[in-house]
Amino acid sequence: MDANLRFWRAEGQSFFQRFLLWADVLDPLLLLKSSDEIRRTRLFIQNSGKTLSEPIKNDQTKQAFLLSLSSVHPDTGKIIPVMFRPPAFLPICLPLVIVSSLQRQAKKNFFCQFVFHMYTTGFALLNGNGTTKAEEYSVQQKQIFYGLGAISYAACIGALPVVFMNRYMLKSSLTQLVVQKLLPAPLLGLMSAFTVVVVRSPEFENGIEVMDRNGMVVGVSQKAGEKAVKETALSRAVLFGTTFFVPTVLMHFVERAKFWRTPHSLASMRMLAITSVLVGMLPVSLSMFPQCGEIKRADLEPELLSSTEETELFYNRGI
Known part of the structure; x- marks a missing residue:
C-alpha cells in the first residue's frame, strides 16, 4: 500500500x-x-x-x-501534472464557474461549460484509480474518447436553460425563476457526476485492486471500482450543485431588495457568494468519503472470497 x-x-x-x-x-x-x-x-x-x-x-x-x-x-x-493536482482545482475551477453563472448568451455559455467540464473531466481522469486491470493503451484511448463525448454532452445540457430563455422569452416570473435560476444548479451537479462516471467507467468494468490491512493486493474487484466511482461522482455533484444553488437562492432575495439595484453591485455579490461557497464546499465534498476506501468481504465477488479471511478490504477511491 x-x-x-x-x-x-x-x-x-x-x-x-x-x-x-x-x-x-x-x-x-x-x-x-x-x-x-x-x-x-x-x-x-x-x-x-x-x-x-x-x-x-x-x-x-x-x-x-x-x-x-x-x-x-x-x-x-x-x-501529477501541476494543473491537475488537488491544490490547482480551486484556482482553475472558480473563474470557470463564475463566468458560466454570469453568461446569458447561449454560445458563450456553451463554450464556458465545455471548458469547465473539460478541466474537471481531465482532473477526474488523472486523479482516478490507477490500478485498472486491462490493456493500458486501450483503456486510455477509451477514456479519452468517452471523455470528449461526455464533455460535449454535458456542455449542451448545461447551456439548455440559457437557450430556452433566449428562444422562448418566458414571461411568467415563476417559470423564469425555475428555468433561469434554479435549473442550472442541479444540471451542473448531475453533469459533473456524469462526466466522472463516464471517464472512470473502466474502473467498474475491469475492476480495481483491493488490499488487506497490510497493504497486500488480494485481487481485482469490479464492485470496489463501482463503489469508488459512485462515491467520487456523488461528491462532485454535491460540490458543484451546491456551489450554483446556494448563491442563486441568496441572490434571488438580494435582487428583491431595493437598495441592490445596480448591475455591478449584483455581479460583485454573486461572484463573492460563489467564491465563498466553492471555497467552503471543496474540502467538504472531498471529505465525504475516505480516500482509502473500505469494502466488506461479503460485498466482493465470489472468486475473491477465498483469497482472504479478512472482513474488510481497502482500495484507492481516487478524487
Missing part, C-alpha cells in the same frame, strides 16, 4: 479529520514545489520508516506527507 493511502487510513478516519487534512492539502503554495523537491520528499517518507500506527507529531514529516498527498498519485507513484 502506498504511503499516501497509509496516511489517509491512519489520519483520516473521521469526516472532521479528513476536512482538516484537505484544508492543508489544497494549499495553492504547494504548487510551487519543484519535481525534484517532490521526489526528495517521497524518498524521505520511504526512508523514514514511518509505520503510521499512531498520529504524526513531527512537523517535518507531516509537511512531507502533505506535499506527497498534493502531488503524487497513490497508485502509480508518478507526479
Whole structure:
C-alpha cells in the first residue's frame, strides 16, 4: 500500500479529520514545489520508516506527507501534472464557474461549460484509480474518447436553460425563476457526476485492486471500482450543485431588495457568494468519503472470497 493511502487510513478516519487534512492539502503554495523537491520528499517518507500506527507529531514529516498527498498519485507513484493536482482545482475551477453563472448568451455559455467540464473531466481522469486491470493503451484511448463525448454532452445540457430563455422569452416570473435560476444548479451537479462516471467507467468494468490491512493486493474487484466511482461522482455533484444553488437562492432575495439595484453591485455579490461557497464546499465534498476506501468481504465477488479471511478490504477511491 502506498504511503499516501497509509496516511489517509491512519489520519483520516473521521469526516472532521479528513476536512482538516484537505484544508492543508489544497494549499495553492504547494504548487510551487519543484519535481525534484517532490521526489526528495517521497524518498524521505520511504526512508523514514514511518509505520503510521499512531498520529504524526513531527512537523517535518507531516509537511512531507502533505506535499506527497498534493502531488503524487497513490497508485502509480508518478507526479501529477501541476494543473491537475488537488491544490490547482480551486484556482482553475472558480473563474470557470463564475463566468458560466454570469453568461446569458447561449454560445458563450456553451463554450464556458465545455471548458469547465473539460478541466474537471481531465482532473477526474488523472486523479482516478490507477490500478485498472486491462490493456493500458486501450483503456486510455477509451477514456479519452468517452471523455470528449461526455464533455460535449454535458456542455449542451448545461447551456439548455440559457437557450430556452433566449428562444422562448418566458414571461411568467415563476417559470423564469425555475428555468433561469434554479435549473442550472442541479444540471451542473448531475453533469459533473456524469462526466466522472463516464471517464472512470473502466474502473467498474475491469475492476480495481483491493488490499488487506497490510497493504497486500488480494485481487481485482469490479464492485470496489463501482463503489469508488459512485462515491467520487456523488461528491462532485454535491460540490458543484451546491456551489450554483446556494448563491442563486441568496441572490434571488438580494435582487428583491431595493437598495441592490445596480448591475455591478449584483455581479460583485454573486461572484463573492460563489467564491465563498466553492471555497467552503471543496474540502467538504472531498471529505465525504475516505480516500482509502473500505469494502466488506461479503460485498466482493465470489472468486475473491477465498483469497482472504479478512472482513474488510481497502482500495484507492481516487478524487
